[in-house]
Amino acid sequence: MDYETDVVVIGAGNAAMCAALAAQEQGARVIVLEKSPEQQKGGNTTYTHGSIRFAYEGVEDIRAIIPELDEEELKTVDFGSYSEEQYYEDMCRMTNYKTDPELASLLTSESFETMKWLTSHQIKFIPIYGRQAFKVDGIFKFWGGMILESVGGGHGLVEALHKRASDLGVQILYRTMAINLLQDDDGVQGVIVKEQGKTKVIRAKSVIIASGGFHANIEMRTKYLGPKWDTVHTRGSRYNTGEGIQMALDIGALSAGNWSMAHAVTGDRYLPDFQEGFQRLSYPFGVIVNTDGRRFLDEGADFRNYTYAKYGRRILEQKDGCAWQVFDGKVAHLLREEYKGRQVTKVKANTLEELADKMEGIDKAKFLQEISEYNKAINDAVSFNPNEKDGRGTTGLAVDKSNWANTIDTAPFEAYAVTCGITFTFGGLKINEQAEVQNTMYEKINGLYAAGEAAGGLFYENYPGGAGLMAGAVFGKIAGEQAGKFTSRNVVEQL
Ligand SMILES: Cc1cc2nc3c(=O)[nH]c(=O)nc-3n(C[C@H](O)[C@H](O)[C@H](O)COP(=O)(O)OP(=O)(O)OC[C@H]3O[C@@H](n4cnc5c(N)ncnc54)[C@H](O)[C@@H]3O)c2cc1C
Structure with missing residues (x-):
């Protein structure tokens, strides 16, 4: 002994x-x-x-x-x-x-x-x-x-x-x-x-x-x-x-x-394993599209801390296990700390067309159509409030967004390449x-x-x-x- x-x-x-x-x-x-x-x-x-x-x-x-x-x-x-x-x-x-x-x-x-x-x-x-x-x-x-x-x-x-x-x-x-x-x-x-x-x-x-x-x-x-x-x-x-x-x-x-199943979040597509700063969790204020240019989940279903642990899995289900988070100038100030800094895979442009050109692997035409339909489906009679489930959602889309829906129409536009990262089992x-x-x-x-x-x-x-x-x-x-x-x-x- x-x-x-x-x-x-x-x-x-x-x-x-x-x-x-x-x-x-x-x-x-x-x-x-x-x-x-x-x-x-x-x-x-x-x-x-x-x-x-x-x-x-x-x-x-x-x-x-x-x-x-x-x-x-x-x-x-x-x-x-x-x-x-x-x-x-x-x-x-x-x-x-x-x-x-x-x-x-x-x-x-x-x-x-x-x-x-x-x-x-x-x-x-x-x-x-x-x-x-x-x-x-x-x-x-x-x-x-x-x-x-x-x-x-x-x-x-x-x-x-x-x-x-x-x-x-x-x-x-x-x-x-x-x-x-x-x-x-x-x-x-x-x-x-x-x-x-x-x-x-x-x-x-x-x-x-x-x-x-x-x-x-x-x-x-x-x-x-x-x-x-x-x-x-x-x-x-x-x-x-x-x-x-x-x-x-x-x-x-x-x-x-x-x-x-496991806790798995959405985070930077290219960061090496075990590196801090992987997660990208401001998606309730923008949209997430796959490489077909399509939205596939309700980014505003609930407060971030009630959805983030399951959305990594949804990204993994997409082609190549990756997606893009897209934001416009109106919400840039709401993005979390992790969106800043050098180890962030992002593209930025003054028009959505230019942005799509920079988003590797994206179907440009479908992406532009998706954003246009999304913008039109927003109920802007309801005010935006990031502190509450504000009910400012979309109607009539294949995948509606329930809260915090804002038009994506104001430069500069930003897109972040994301993938799935496992946190714990x-x-x-x-x-x-x-x-x-x-x-x-x-x-x-x-x-x-x-x-x-x-x-x-x-x-x-x-x-x-x-x-x-x-x-x-x-x-x-x-x-x-x-x-x-x-x-x-x-x-x-x-x-
Ligand atoms: C990036 C990230 C952010 C997170 N943020 C939060 C948050 O803000 N709030 C929250 O509630 N949760 C968060 N979590 C989840 C949280 O980390 C875990 O739920 C919690 O810390 C688990 O604690 P634990 O003590 O069970 O395991 P751990 O903290 O992982 O500890 C396990 C320990 O066991 C040791 N070990 C493993 N195998 C052996 C062995 N064979 N012999 C001896 N030692 C061994 C390890 O080295 C480690 O010391 C986060 C997780 C990650 C990865």
Whole structure:
């Protein structure tokens, strides 16, 4: 035996570090395993903006999370409210009512308490003014149920969680990959790892799998998501290759969730894998056309954070798996930060004809006809308002646009080449409300817990933005608490 501890956490992203902190709070000795070198720690969590979705009743709840909110600042902000019921309804609506009701219920009901718990561990949050609110008549009005992000984005969140864990005595082993679970008839007893190339044994009373999904494993992607998914752009961490899920399945764990679908967004057609800044998410204010020049989805079906996770898949279905997002001069100021900068594949022109000439592979005649028909179909009796589902849509088109429809007729015109990028996978391990991993006899596997992307059942087909970090925090915390308690129970039983 090379190490001996109470709780081993596999992974060092958000779910894992929340689990580590919660287990440590129970008095357990905790070892965290991170497959990557220290500089690349934190998995997909590092790549996020840190946007996190939780239920809140109003500004007092926000103050409980950000006590330093300035009175002057508050005069210019309308946070609105987002109840547990709305959150739960969003989980149901987004997943076509397939989300696991018990897990979704816990996610939504524990979200606010978990935010407060995170702040008690010195994790800091700020309002997401830039991306989740537009200033209209001097007021930032938030939309889409998501209002806060971690200070410093995903990097900041990972650094803060790691600092807190180290301060509290959690041991973190870098370049250490879990490869197998140790188990006997009493349950899981530890992990076999490769630590900097050497095989070692870590004996533990319980193991928490928080090692993410399999979005960076091309073979698993093709096997479970299907043809073409091997070719899509890979976002986020290169280390989420599914071993955590696989090692649990190998000892009889039950799978759960939507294995044939994933969170996949629309982003730059030519950026290399794993590069930050891939996504292009201002499409509600323009149109998306395929190389036949045709629109194929409702860009304004809902707020961006309710559609972006499923629209990548729709791009992949198009010829060559690519498309163009098109905007005109009227909405250029609404485009997100990611549309600026050098690593952006875009063309610009003063007329739509010239623009079409520059859009590689596009059927020019059909594109011009499509835009002309789209322009004529807009109900301009309704005013445009980016902060609300304004109902300014089209009628009579093969694919109507429901909100934020503006004519595309004002120079300069811009078109952005986009493709599909996979963010994370939805399929994982079956857990119960204590985050205990279930086996195929529908019983818990003693001493084995899972949280974050490694656990399946919450997300199907689509996903409300910000729910990934919240799910990791809620179920990571539960897993850590339960694993810590299981450890102390075991100790008492052995005395
Ligand atoms: C670009 C991008 C932006 C996103 N933006 C947001 C956002 O703003 N808000 C939001 O809620 N969600 C967002 N998401 C989704 C979010 O990142 C995930 O839902 C969440 O971070 C998953 O947390 P996790 O702890 O389960 O996994 P991760 O954070 O991915 O952590 C997995 C960890 O396991 C490690 N690991 C993997 N295999 C092993 C092994 N065998 N042994 C040891 N360690 C292993 C990895 O190195 C990593 O440390 C985004 C994702 C991406 C890629």
